[in-house]
Amino acid sequence: MxxxxxxxxxxxxxxxxxxxxxxxxxxxxxxxxxxxxxxxxxxxxxxxxxxxxxxxxxxxxxxxxxxxxxxxxxxxxxxxxxxxxxxxxxxxxxxxxxxxxxxxxxxxxxxxxxxxxxxxxxxxxxxxxxxxxxxxxxxxxxxxxxxxxxxxxxxxxxxxxxxxxxxxxxxxxxxxxxxxxxxxxxxxxxxxxxxxxxxxxxxxxxxxxxxxxxxxxxxxxxxxxxxxxxxxxxxxxxxxxxWRYEDYLGVGLGASGKIRNLRYDNTRNFMDYIHDHYRKTEYKLTMKDQRFEAVMMNLRLLKGINIKEYDYRFETGLLALYHDAIEKNVNKGLLEIVDGYLRVTDKGLFVLNDILVDFMD
Ligand code: SF4
CATH class of the missing domain: 3.20.20.70 (Aldolase class I)
Known part of the structure; x- marks a missing residue:
């Protein structure tokens, strides 16, 4: 559902x-x-x-x-x-x-x-x-x-x-x-x-x-x-x-949705919308896209990423998959692993975008 x-x-x-x-x-x-x-x-x-x-x-x-x-x-x-x-x-x-x-x-x-x-x-x-x-x-x-x-x-x-x-x-x-x-x-x-x-x-x-x-x-x-x-x-x-990277539907001008590995964006053009050309783009997310997007969204939460859940959901090992990015940012005091969660530190909160760049490499 x-x-x-x-x-x-x-x-x-x-x-x-x-x-x-x-x-x-x-x-x-x-x-x-x-x-x-x-x-x-x-x-x-x-x-x-x-x-x-x-x-x-x-x-x-x-x-x-x-x-x-x-x-x-x-x-x-x-x-x-x-x-x-x-x-x-x-x-x-x-x-x-x-x-x-x-x-x-x-x-x-x-x-x-x-x-x-x-x-x-x-x-x-x-x-x-x-x-x-x-x-x-x-x-x-x-x-x-x-x-x-x-x-x-x-x-x-x-x-x-x-x-x-x-x-x-x-x-x-x-x-x-x-x-x-x-x-x-x-x-x-x-x-x-x-x-x-x-x-x-x-x-x-x-x-x-x-x-x-x-x-x-x-x-x-x-x-x-x-x-x-x-x-x-x-x-x-x-x-x-x-932020949990779950599925949702979006309707109306400029709305977006995500259903499993499909992302769509509606048009932002009003005339197109009222001619029922509402869907502008549909994009099939690869597993790599989904793994990264989940990190990007989950790290916005102060609780962070539940490592076990992530590994199960994406059939991978988070810590191994992003080993270099995680190690680098843990060493800088920007990320930490606590009680099975990977999360940003108080300091990391201010530079979340910079941290994510490391996960894109
Ligand atoms: S113009 Fe933008 S910010 Fe202002 S009320 Fe409308 S949607 Fe909100």
Whole structure:
């Protein structure tokens, strides 16, 4: 059984300066057409049960109430065993939408806050204000959805360490179970990229990341992945599928999926999608690809790679297969083997990409 289904809704009320996701500005007619074709793609799925469904974007809540209900209705033919998440942007959410998602069984939300600093929000090109966050949480309180993740960002050139700490302080005082916090990446085709935006320097970046880890870990949000922190047992079920390198389906514009040794990517071209040419590429992963990708994803988890499981799953010996890369990075204090797991050390966490380069050789 494939455990997870990802559903992409590409519409946003405005476009943020750094955004590289498959998205476009919300227009009612376009969204109506999109949902029609999304329904066609979804109707090809034969499996009826999933452990998790994740509706992401874009901004799923940018849809009108009626469109959101249409989406939830089309997904209601699937039984969700564990976790049903929807991404929310505060400026597009209200009490009616809260009642609607509750009615259809959504039991987890991921709220795109990014910062509590209104000036920084404007700098990012975000559309919401703190009052919208307040109202969003009030609506969630009223309908009783208490499993809440928030997204934060850091690394903007005009953001100080003090401002970051202020964001973290405000975050941990909220009624939430999970925090995802991402470093700003500047992609060439985004408004920031085209304007030659410079993010913070490496030293500040390092300091900010260290501050985040120290602060959140000491406020009960335990880091379990490079960018993710959770209270006790509230790790994201759905995202764990990716990091454990398990199979998942993705539907919608720009979505991806992996089914055993097949990876596919949907088109990011809206016109292609609404002409039902949704599949852009399919790629057969070799055993070598899979072994490497599993390492790449598993090492993002602080727990690391379960060596026995890895060996059984990929019919190999991890420690022998990547002997040189492992030895080199263990000697540098970047990787360690503890209780049958190969994992990154505190120091290795900061240079995970460099470590992975050694595994590619
Ligand atoms: S709201 Fe999210 S998906 Fe939409 S433009 Fe901003 S970052 Fe991108």
């Amino acid at each position: 494939i455990k997870g289904l990802y559903v992409h809704i590409p519409f946003c009320r405005n476009i943020c300066g750094y955004c590289d996701f498959a998205k476009c500005r919300y227009e009612k007619n376009l969204a109506d057409r999109y949902l029609l074709h999304l329904n066609r793609e979804i109707s090809e799925i034969t499996q009826t049960n999933f452990d998790s469904i994740y509706i992401g974007g874009g901004t799923p809540t940018a849809l009108s109430y009626e469109q959101l209900e249409e989406l939830l209705q089309m997904l209601s033919r699937f039984k969700v065993e564990k976790e049903y998440t929807i991404e929310i942007n505060p400026e597009t959410f209200d009490m009616e939408k809260a009642e609607l998602i509750k009615k259809y069984g959504v039991n987890r939300v991921s709220v795109g806050i990014q910062s509590f600093n209104e000036q920084l929000l404007a700098h990012m090109g975000r559309a919401h204000h703190n009052i919208d966050v307040h109202n969003t949480f009030r609506a969630l309180d009223k309908v009783g959805i208490s499993n809440r993740s928030i997204d934060l960002m850091y690394g903007f050139h005009n953001q100080t360490l003090g401002e970051l700490l202020d964001d973290l302080n405000k975050a941990v005082r909220m009624n939430i179970t999970h925090i995802s916090i991402y470093a700003l990446e500047v992609y060439p085709q985004t408004p920031f990229g085209m304007a030659g935006y410079q993010r913070v320097d490496d030293e500040t970046d390092f300091l900010m990341y260290q501050t985040i880890i120290d602060f959140l870990n000491s406020h009960s949000f335990r880091q379990y992945e490079t960018s993710n922190f959770a209270l006790t047992t509230y790790q994201s079920e759905h995202n764990m599928l990716y």
